[in-house]
Amino acid sequence: KAGVTQTPRYLIKTRGQQVTLSCSPISGHRSVSWYQQTPGQGLQFLFEYFSETQRNKGNFPGRFSGRQFSNSRSEMNVSTLELGDSALYLCASSQDRPRTDTQYFGPGTRLTVL
């Protein structure tokens, strides 16, 4: 079974631009969560989608948004990029309820904002 895939793996943008990251979960997994990893901050939860609905949201500004498609693939979008948005963005999938179901992470997308 293929793992969680994320595209692109690396991205360089400039301040003010917007960016869209993609995540394909493991086949059969319906929950997709997004995290931001920065040095010193660990993994910070962005949001979680289940069956095309946002089920939970972290404490990030509205510039960060996401969506999930009927095939469970998910995208996250960051508008009006800031230097502080430079980070590794990870998505994780699980079968249903990520609270107790094991989450499987993708390799991440490294975003650099110049």
Added chain:
Amino acid sequence: DQQVKQNSPSLSVQEGRISILNCDYTNSMFDYFLWYKKYPAEGPTFLISISSIKDKNEDGRFTVFLNKSAKHLSLHIVPSQPGDSAVYFCAASEASGTYKYIFGTGTRLKVLA
């Protein structure tokens, strides 16, 4: 406010010895805890979990201990191997049913051969 804290950013241990990674939390509503391991250029991989109804869970060389009164958990790796060198994250989730984990900032473990 960091609800899950890993106060040691790094740890070095000799091969064959015990590695002990610590994690403290502040939210008394947390009732499910996990440890993840992360190698460079890869996503975190699940290692072991523990529910608050237990105080210990073992899986091979890995044991997690939970002290609810102290709001503290620890991961023991015995014996440590060079392949265990990675960043370890602890994570916690609440009993309220929100579907998110709160992660710590990670501890980089280096096992010396």
